[in-house]
Amino acid sequence: MRIRCPHCGERGNEEFAYLGDATVRRPDHLPEARAGGEGFADWYDYVYLRDNPAGEHRELWHHVHGCRSWLVVTREVRSHAIAAVEDARAVARARKPAGEA
Amino acid sequence: MRYSVFSLLSQALAGNTGWRPAWRDPQPRSAYDVVIVGGGGHGLATAYYLAKVHGLRNIAVVEKGYLGSGNVGRNTTIVRSNYLLPGNTPFYEWSLKLWEGLEQDINYNAMVSQRGVLNLYHSDSQRDAYVRRGNAMMLCGVDAELLDQDGVRRLAPYLDFDNARFPIQGGLLQKRGGTVRHDAVAWGYARAADLRGVDLIQNCEVTGIRVENGRAVGVETTKGFIGAGKIGLACAGNTSRVAAMAGLRLPLESHVLQAFVSEGVKPMIDQVITFGAGHFYVSQSDKGGLVFGGDIDGYNSYAQRGNLPTIEDVMEEGFALMPSIGRLRVLRHWGGIMDMSMDGSPIIDRTPVEGLYLNCGWCYGGFKATPASGWCFAHTIARDEPHAYNAAYRLDRFATGRLIDEKGTGSTPNKH
Numbered sequence: 001m002r003i004r005c006p007h008c009g010e011r012g013n014e015e016f017a018y019l020g021d022a023t024v025r026r027p028d029h030l031p032e033a034r035a036g037g038e039g040f041a042d043w044y045d046y047v048y049l050r051d052n053p054a055g056e057h058r059e060l061w062h063h064v065h066g067c068r069s070w071l072v073v074t075r076e077v078r079s080h081a082i083a084a085v086e087d088a089r090a091v092a093r094a095r096k097p098a099g100e101a
Numbered sequence: 102m103r104y105s106v107f108s109l110l111s112q113a114l115a116g117n118t119g120w121r122p123a124w125r126d127p128q129p130r131s132a133y134d135v136v137i138v139g140g141g142g143h144g145l146a147t148a149y150y151l152a153k154v155h156g157l158r159n160i161a162v163v164e165k166g167y168l169g170s171g172n173v174g175r176n177t178t179i180v181r182s183n184y185l186l187p188g189n190t191p192f193y194e195w196s197l198k199l200w201e202g203l204e205q206d207i208n209y210n211a212m213v214s215q216r217g218v219l220n221l222y223h224s225d226s227q228r229d230a231y232v233r234r235g236n237a238m239m240l241c242g243v244d245a246e247l248l249d250q251d252g253v254r255r256l257a258p259y260l261d262f263d264n265a266r267f268p269i270q271g272g273l274l275q276k277r278g279g280t281v282r283h284d285a286v287a288w289g290y291a292r293a294a295d296l297r298g299v300d301l302i303q304n305c306e307v308t309g310i311r312v313e314n315g316r317a318v319g320v321e322t323t324k325g326f327i328g329a330g331k332i333g334l335a336c337a338g339n340t341s342r343v344a345a346m347a348g349l350r351l352p353l354e355s356h357v358l359q360a361f362v363s364e365g366v367k368p369m370i371d372q373v374i375t376f377g378a379g380h381f382y383v384s385q386s387d388k389g390g391l392v393f394g395g396d397i398d399g400y401n402s403y404a405q406r407g408n409l410p411t412i413e414d415v416m417e418e419g420f421a422l423m424p425s426i427g428r429l430r431v432l433r434h435w436g437g438i439m440d441m442s443m444d445g446s447p448i449i450d451r452t453p454v455e456g457l458y459l460n461c462g463w464c465y466g467g468f469k470a471t472p473a474s475g476w477c478f479a480h481t482i483a484r485d486e487p488h489a490y491n492a493a494y495r496l497d498r499f500a501t502g503r504l505i506d507e508k509g510t511g512s513t514p515n516k517h
């Protein structure tokens with residue numbers, strides 16, 4: 001499997017470290033530290049639950065032995081075919097609601 | 102037909118013309134008391150113990166491919182119970198006890214071989230950790246033996262004891278651990294379940310789970326709808342997909358684990374040996390091939406094949422452990438899809454959907470658990486509550502904080 005880093009070009013996947021699903025959202029609020037407490041479900045969801053699809057998967061990779069950028073890779077997990085590689089920073093910025101820094 | 106030395110002799114004299122298929126190949130009936138989804142080791146064992154221990158008669162196992170086509174035939178055949186944490190140790194020890202009596206129980210030669218599992222340590226701190234593990238095991242009645250370097254040298258003189266980076270200082274030995282012929286486990290459980298009336302329905306993929314008023318009432322399959330009083334999922338790497346059919350979202354990721362076998366050589370490795378400075382385990386099959394593996398590839402995958410960097414990594418670790426392995430050629434390698442859980446431990450429990458039961462999260466250690474997994478899952482399904490052995494393997498433990506994290510890496514499935 002080879003990943004086309006937007007900064008470094010196509011590199012073998014041994015240059016990259018994997019974090020996981022890029023679609024989970026870290027809640028902005030702190031949870032009440034007990035199951036069923038306010039905001040707990042959002043954090044439980046973020047930390048533990050995954051869609052784990054058998055198809056297209058958006059995931060975070062770190063080009064740790066290259067430019068050290070965090071990347072969002074869209075990959076078909078049955079064939080390892082990669083459809084898109086984006087800068088994670090750009091993806092996160094695009095996701096922020098207008099008006100927020 | 103009961104297998105025995107007499108049946109073997111009489112068949113030999115008759116030119117082996119009288120053997121019959123080991124199980125029927127039935128079409129599904131319209132409904133069953135219990136339907137198990139997944140005809141691998143865990144699913145077949147569950148069906149067998151439901152029939153044997155709990156006296157249920159109206160059971161089906163549905164399998165999308167052929168029996169044993171998944172991970173039960175893709176592992177490195179190692180069985181052991183050298184676990185550290187409460188919740189794990191008694192469960193895996195029960196599994197090892199079931200392995201010890203399995204062949205007589207199911208009247209099938211599964212080639213259970215208690216050749217010993219030797220975990221090597223390479224530093225003082227790792228020795229301390231192994232002492233702790235060994236003590237935890239002995240407190241649960243499990244056998245454990247700490248070896249110094251000479252003790253290991255007597256067992257395996259060909260190892261690279263004076264490796265510059267990872268010298269071998271000793272090891273933790275579990276003599277009752279060993280290997281079991283993995284395909285025979287699937288076949289043996291299949292035959293034993295079939296003899297007790299379980300319908301094993303192959304090439305029958307589940308395409309939906311019908312839920313009415315919060316209760317699972319049956320499965321949609323490629324062979325039509327099958328009604329079920331209770332449904333048990335034992336789908337390993339495909340658990341997330343199947344559970345999603347009932348609206349469940351699980352603390353699982355699917356990852357690929359590769360395994361390898363070398364060309365056959367004369368007897369060389371008597372035990373299962375693991376490299377403590379990395380993640381590498383090796384044993385020798387009865388045909389002479391070295392069977393070995395290492396880490397999962399580390400990224401989500403439903404492809405039953407992996408990538409080259411992991412292969413290189415596994416080979417390097419093998420080479421660091423026993424340089425002589427470098428002269429061998431790899432015969433073949435393959436991959437299986439692991440249901441990696443968020444704390445590295447399994448789940449055997451009920452679900453929020455009534456009548457739907459879950460057996461998953463085996464990470465890459467499911468084979469050794471096959472008998473106890475089936476035994477406990479059968480108990481959980483039949484009695485509607487977990488047995489003491491699987492009481493810690495709850496689905497809600499991630500919300501309640503009662504995690505069982507042997508490796509201590511947190512909610513990172515690719516690190517367990």
